Amino acid sequence: MSESCNLPDFDLAQVARIAREHFGLDGPLRALDGERDLNYLIEDARGRFVFKIANAQESIPFLQCQHRVLRWLAEADALPRVATALRSVSGHSIERVRSARGDEHACRVLPFIDGIPLAEIDAPGPALYADLGACLARLDRALEGIDYPGLARPLLWKMDDAPEVLARYKPLLADDAARARIERAEAGFAERVLGRASQLRRNVIHNDANRGNVLVDADASRVVSLIDFGDMVESWLAVEPAVAMTYAMLGRADPLPPAEALLRGYYEVLPLSADEIAALPDLIAMRLCLSVCICAHQKRLEPDNEYLAVDEADCRALLESLGEIEYDAFHARLRAACGLD
Numbered sequence: 001m002s003e004s005c006n007l008p009d010f011d012l013a014q015v016a017r018i019a020r021e022h023f024g025l026d027g028p029l030r031a032l033d034g035e036r037d038l039n040y041l042i043e044d045a046r047g048r049f050v051f052k053i054a055n056a057q058e059s060i061p062f063l064q065c066q067h068r069v070l071r072w073l074a075e076a077d078a079l080p081r082v083a084t085a086l087r088s089v090s091g092h093s094i095e096r097v098r099s100a101r102g103d104e105h106a107c108r109v110l111p112f113i114d115g116i117p118l119a120e121i122d123a124p125g126p127a128l129y130a131d132l133g134a135c136l137a138r139l140d141r142a143l144e145g146i147d148y149p150g151l152a153r154p155l156l157w158k159m160d161d162a163p164e165v166l167a168r169y170k171p172l173l174a175d176d177a178a179r180a181r182i183e184r185a186e187a188g189f190a191e192r193v194l195g196r197a198s199q200l201r202r203n204v205i206h207n208d209a210n211r212g213n214v215l216v217d218a219d220a221s222r223v224v225s226l227i228d229f230g231d232m233v234e235s236w237l238a239v240e241p242a243v244a245m246t247y248a249m250l251g252r253a254d255p256l257p258p259a260e261a262l263l264r265g266y267y268e269v270l271p272l273s274a275d276e277i278a279a280l281p282d283l284i285a286m287r288l289c290l291s292v293c294i295c296a297h298q299k300r301l302e303p304d305n306e307y308l309a310v311d312e313a314d315c316r317a318l319l320e321s322l323g324e325i326e327y328d329a330f331h332a333r334l335r336a337a338c339g340l341d
Contacts, residue, residue: 048112061150115215126261133265242283260337
């Protein structure tokens with residue numbers, strides 16, 4: 001699986017030239033955050049756009065798959081707003097460029113979606129989290145049965161591969177207590193997720209509803225879009241709400257209520273089975289473990305990329321606090337959130 005998070009090597013002048021020559025975009029550029037790609041906001045006479053230069057190891061078929069999925073979601077009205085790819089001056093949605101080092105990169109353009117990142121909202125309320133859960137459920141329902149070429153590719157964030165990823169990067173952690181917490185989470189994952197994997201539905205999922213990828217309206221009452229489909233993958237359906245619930249709990253003194261609200265919204269649109277609900281506590285813990293270990297790996301590769309560690313401290317703290325909650329108690333709270341007990 002790909003381990004790279006090295007950003008493409010282009011300076012601002014080169015980015016401006018590429019955007020102008022390939023996509024006819026000619027306006028001021030502002031750098032946006034990115035884990036593996038260069039992202040720029042460009043404003044010109046036609047509007048505002050996000051210009052993206054992909055990591056050299058990014059799969060072109062997967063980028064094409066992303067574009068197909070975005071078009072499908074727009075046609076299905078699965079989300080209030082969806083950004084579909086802009087065509088280049090030569091009529092393509094993806095162009096290839098070469099860096100000074102000789103690496104080939106894919107570049108593309110998506111319309112900029114107006115909205116406020118959830119990360120900028122102080123203490124989002126339960127109604128907003130329930131709406132996020134409902135949006136994710138509608139998205140997953142729209143993606144049921146999708147099997148586009150390019151979807152299968154190496155991905156560190158694929159839950160199916162979590163044991164392999166943790167085995168590789170857990171030794172990078174200097175904190176013995178953190179490693180011990182991860183090992184306890186691995187045991188629960190092996191017993192209650194891998195042990196019942198045949199009972200868990202599979203689906204194409206967004207897989208990264210973090211606080212920067214969720215856009216909300218001006219009064220923080222509803223979700224307007226989900227962005228960044230770069231971690232989209234075919235996996236267990238329950239991973240979708242589990243990932244979103246993980247990020248909803250970060251930095252909260254009482255982490256369970258936002259997770260319960262989000263799950264309630266998801267369940268009302270796309271009910272989970274008893275086995276899927278039972279898997280959620282361990283899927284949440286495993287996402288936190290992946291975040292901690294992958295962050296350690298990425299910081300070693302790109303120590304100056306502050307974006308890579310944006311949630312590290314919160315993930316470590318949440319992993320510790322959830323470790324103090326007995327599985328049966330956590331499971332019971334989630335069943336109650338779905339109206340089952």
